Amino acid sequence: MYKNIRILFAMLVMISVSNMVSAQQKIAKDHINPWIKPLGALPPVANLTEGIWLKGDLHVHSSYSSEGGYDPNRHPVAKILAFAKSVGFGFIAITDHDNHVLGNVEHNTWADPAFKSTDSLLLLYGAEWTTTRGHANTFSAKPYNHQKFYDVRDQRDANIIAVKKELGISVYANHPAGPKDHFGFSYDLVDGMEVWNSCLWTKNANSNLIWEDMLASGRRVTARGGSDTHSPSDVNYIGTPTTWVFAKNRTTQAVIDALNNGRVSVSANPYAPRVEFFADINQDDKMDMMMGDNAKSTGKPIKFRVQLTGNLVADSVYTVNVIKDGRKFGSYKVTAKNPTAEFTDTPKLVDRMYYRLIVEGPSTNYPQVPKSAQVTGNMVALSNPIYFNFDPQF
Ligand SMILES: [Zn+2]
Numbered sequence: 159m160y161k162n163i164r165i166l167f168a169m170l171v172m173i174s175v176s177n178m179v180s181a182q183q184k185i186a187k188d189h190i191n192p193w194i195k196p197l198g199a200l201p202p203v204a205n206l207t208e209g210i211w212l213k214g215d216l217h218v219h220s221s222y223s224s225e226g227g228y229d230p231n232r233h234p235v236a237k238i239l240a241f242a243k244s245v246g247f248g249f250i251a252i253t254d255h256d257n258h259v260l261g262n263v264e265h266n267t268w269a270d271p272a273f274k275s276t277d278s279l280l281l282l283y284g285a286e287w288t289t290t291r292g293h294a295n296t297f298s299a300k301p302y303n304h305q306k307f308y309d310v311r312d313q314r315d316a317n318i319i320a321v322k323k324e325l326g327i328s329v330y331a332n333h334p335a336g337p338k339d340h341f342g343f344s345y346d347l348v349d350g351m352e353v354w355n356s357c358l359w360t361k362n363a364n365s366n367l368i369w370e371d372m373l374a375s376g377r378r379v380t381a382r383g384g385s386d387t388h389s390p391s392d393v394n395y396i397g398t399p400t401t402w403v404f405a406k407n408r409t410t411q412a413v414i415d416a417l418n419n420g421r422v423s424v425s426a427n428p429y430a431p432r433v434e435f436f437a438d439i440n441q442d443d444k445m446d447m448m449m450g451d452n453a454k455s456t457g458k459p460i461k462f463r464v465q466l467t468g469n470l471v472a473d474s475v476y477t478v479n480v481i482k483d484g485r486k487f488g489s490y491k492v493t494a495k496n497p498t499a500e501f502t503d504t505p506k507l508v509d510r511m512y513y514r515l516i517v518e519g520p521s522t523n524y525p526q527v528p529k530s531a532q533v534t535g536n537m538v539a540l541s542n543p544i545y546f547n548f549d550p551q552f
């Protein structure tokens with residue numbers, strides 16, 4: 159009897175497999191997907207030279223992230239800001255867990271006497287939206303009604319997106335693949351995601367897989383870093399990793415605009431080299447676009463340039479890995495003496511394509527957080543993509 163069931167089951171599997179094959183053969187060649195429309199004119203790419211590179215950490219917890227209530231000794235706001243200034247940061251986001259204050263961030267972290275932007279260090283308004291379905295950081299150039307965003311956290315995603323729009327805030331998924339507190343919302347509600355959480359780069363592999371899927375599906379989701387530090391440590395602390403943005407000027411709004419536009423790269427720490435990524439799309443040997451930018455391909459070859467800027471370890475070799483549409487495209491060696499690499503490729507005329515960079519090499523010392531470099535290992539930096547034929551209306 160048992161044997162007969164096994165034979166019957168095997169026959170059913172064979173029948174269903176043969177149905178799948180014939181179904182594949184029946185795909186209509188003239189089928190038109192109504193969602194895919196010809197790409198119209200794209201907005202011009204922003205200026206490449208008018209701006210300033212600023213670095214910072216976009217995921218830091220203060221004394222207000224204490225489950226037992228405010229703990230003045232844990233990680234005072236004043237101490238965070240003094241440290242950020244000491245490593246040359248241009249911006250920082252103190253993103254305390256909003257659930258510890260039941261959403262009332264406005265009268266806790268933001269009301270701290272030390273919570274003030276200065277000319278050299280810009281403070282973003284935000285919090286870690288800490289919900290049953292996952293965590294995300296909110297960013298805003300000015301105070302907003304965070305209580306309202308906290309209150310909507312368990313509702314349908316469409317309602318959350320509506321509240322987000324009303325508040326005019328940016329939302330970035332945190333540690334999206336966990337291992338705990340993975341991001342279980344629609345990625346349509348985020349402007350970007352944390353693909354590099356803490357100095358332990360290797361634990362971010364699954365977050366990077368999610369990011370790649372979002373890019374491949376046409377979503378220009380910005381990748382950023384965040385130390386997620388809760389208190390002083392010599393392993394993982396403010397700046398491990400460090401996020402760089404190319405801001406139009408030194409204002410909180412310009413930092414957020416640069417973030418959302420993807421003119422962003424992430425480095426292992428504040429002293430590690432920054433990676434910049436450019437493309438010349440009209441063969442005049444002048445760079446026309448940088449990471450985060452989107453242009454129509456012309457069907458002609460495009461020259462790409464990679465530039466490592468900052469402290470490169472002398473007499474060392476860095477490896478620049480180019481990822482094209484989720485697959486390895488090539489590998490290039492750069493040195494402190496010659497920190498640039500160039501390559502050429504021809505994106506297809508109509509298809510969406512993207513190119514991004516992962517830089518590996520010697521670790522850079524971070525004296526204020528002396529054990530971090532060893533944990534990060536040879537991961538140096540990553541860039542956001544340069545995009546072709548992405549729909550800006552998506
Ligand atoms: Zn979290």
Ligand SMILES: [Zn+2]
Binds near residue numbers: 217286386
């Ligand atoms: Zn956190």
